[in-house]
Amino acid sequence: MKIVKTVLIILLLSAGRLAAQGTTPANTQPTIMVIPFSQEGTSLRTAYEQNELVRVAITKVKEAFDKRGVNTIDLRAKIKQTANTGALQEDQKSDLKDEVINNSGADVYVEVEANANYTNTGNSVTLILTAYDAFSGESYANKVGNSPKFYTTNFEKLVEKVADTEIPNLLNTIQEKFNDVIDNGRTITVKVGIHENSKFKMETEVDKEGNFLSDVIEDYIVEKSYKGKYHIQGMTANQLTFDIVKVPLKDESGNNFRVSRFASDFRRFLRSKEIQCTQTINGNSLVFTIN
Amino acid sequence: MKLNTIGLICTLILLSCTSGKKPVEQKTVYEYQRSGMVNLSRQQNGLLSVNSIQTAEDVNKAVSFAEINALENILFRGIPGSLQADPIISNEKEAMTKQALTKLIFNEGYRIFMTDSRLIERQDSKNAVTVTQEVTFDIPALRKHLEQNGVIRKFGL
Numbered sequence: 316m317k318i319v320k321t322v323l324i325i326l327l328l329s330a331g332r333l334a335a336q337g338t339t340p341a342n343t344q345p346t347i348m349v350i351p352f353s354q355e356g357t358s359l360r361t362a363y364e365q366n367e368l369v370r371v372a373i374t375k376v377k378e379a380f381d382k383r384g385v386n387t388i389d390l391r392a393k394i395k396q397t398a399n400t401g402a403l404q405e406d407q408k409s410d411l412k413d414e415v416i417n418n419s420g421a422d423v424y425v426e427v428e429a430n431a432n433y434t435n436t437g438n439s440v441t442l443i444l445t446a447y448d449a450f451s452g453e454s455y456a457n458k459v460g461n462s463p464k465f466y467t468t469n470f471e472k473l474v475e476k477v478a479d480t481e482i483p484n485l486l487n488t489i490q491e492k493f494n495d496v497i498d499n500g501r502t503i504t505v506k507v508g509i510h511e512n513s514k515f516k517m518e519t520e521v522d523k524e525g526n527f528l529s530d531v532i533e534d535y536i537v538e539k540s541y542k543g544k545y546h547i548q549g550m551t552a553n554q555l556t557f558d559i560v561k562v563p564l565k566d567e568s569g570n571n572f573r574v575s576r577f578a579s580d581f582r583r584f585l586r587s588k589e590i591q592c593t594q595t596i597n598g599n600s601l602v603f604t605i606n
Numbered sequence: 607m608k609l610n611t612i613g614l615i616c617t618l619i620l621l622s623c624t625s626g627k628k629p630v631e632q633k634t635v636y637e638y639q640r641s642g643m644v645n646l647s648r649q650q651n652g653l654l655s656v657n658s659i660q661t662a663e664d665v666n667k668a669v670s671f672a673e674i675n676a677l678e679n680i681l682f683r684g685i686p687g688s689l690q691a692d693p694i695i696s697n698e699k700e701a702m703t704k705q706a707l708t709k710l711i712f713n714e715g716y717r718i719f720m721t722d723s724r725l726i727e728r729q730d731s732k733n734a735v736t737v738t739q740e741v742t743f744d745i746p747a748l749r750k751h752l753e754q755n756g757v758i759r760k761f762g763l
Contacts, residue, residue: 344761344762345762345763380761382746384760384761385761385762422763479651479689480649480689483652483689483690484690484691484692486761487690487691488692489761490759490761491692491696493759493761493762493763494759496763497763564763
């Protein structure tokens with residue numbers, strides 16, 4: 316009897332613990348990199364090193380992430396690393412920004428621009444903050460803030476002032492977007508094209524029921540997209556493009572959802588219909604070519 | 607007959623002389639109701655001060671209402687122009703099912719995160735006091751508390 320009681324108590328306690336865990340949503344810390352805004356023809360390093368205002372603003376943004384318990388990737392270290400691997404040379408220009416971002420492994424990058432404004436009624440600073448999903452390039456949050464006007468040339472102090480207000484709001488908006496991703500999934504794009512030498516067309520019947528190839532593909536996407544959310548950008552005889560296909564953040568095992576797995580599954584599905592295709596994965600874009 | 611008439615008149619006079627009881631004035635009991643009368647006062651280093659206006663039958667109750675109103679506006683509406691321009695909690699209905707949140711708002715749990723509360727203005731009217739209270743909250747600490755109690759998600763995916 317005593318043993319039964321003990322077992323019951325243990326079961327009750329563990330049930331309580333499980334329930335408590337259920338109320339606290341588990342989440343993954345994203346990796347974030349804060350970079351300066353760089354005009355065309357200016358390298359990231361130059362933009363960072365030659366503008367003190369930007370450096371102050373970047374430090375403030377990084378500090379805000381630290382306070383929220385998120386570590387940021389150091390831009391300078393990444394530039395050095397990238398340069399060391401030969402991917403970025405000092406004389407190379409801003410179009411290599413993408414390379415630094417890609418090599419950083421950051422999930423999100425925040426672009427910071429700070430400009431000093433001189434007027435007769437006092438000086439101020441404009442701070443522009445933009446956060447992007449490094450995976451898709453989708454904009455997560457945009458904030459523009461102006462400091463109050465002061466008769467001062469201490470612009471660093473003005474940047475701090477405007478950053479104190481705008482950065483918490485930037486983080487809040489990013490979190491709102493994260494919540495949306497958690498609830499509605501990530502976005503990937505799927506393009507299915509037909510090779511010029513292929514016998515197939517989108518209107519070719521591919522099964523006994525007489526379904527068109529396009530119908531079969533769409534049915535698959537309906538079934539596999541997260542909560543059935545997808546959008547067709549357009550369809551021609553040779554191409555079917557889904558500009559939005561929602562995929563979950565985690566798979567059934569709780570691991571990060573792999574786009575490559577989605578691609579393989581789709582390819583295998585087509586093979587089961589005796590359709591051969593090749594696949595290309597570029598970030599969140601999947602391209603299939605039916606042979 | 608004469609006596610009867612006199613008696614009747616006397617009775618009427620006596621009845622008309624009954625002391626007219628003044629109707630007892632019923633004291634209005636104020637219930638808390640959230641209002642949007644919360645404006646940014648100042649902000650620095652994560653501390654957010656707002657001016658909140660509320661009315662109640664006595665000053666202590668009005669102050670308490672003003673503090674709760676300030677907190678609710680920060681949590682569910684956001685304060686325009688401040689470091690908390692967006693609400694801390696986006697889904698109020700879902701969040702209010704959490705005991706930690708109701709305790710924070712209605713059982714004076716918020717006092718731990720309220721670093722200052724001062725009376726700015728008081729207006730007395732018949733049976734009511736309207737106060738403008740400047741209330742200061744430590745926003746990062748408040749956010750952390752909500753994260754730890756599963757009311758809001760920790761920053762991240």
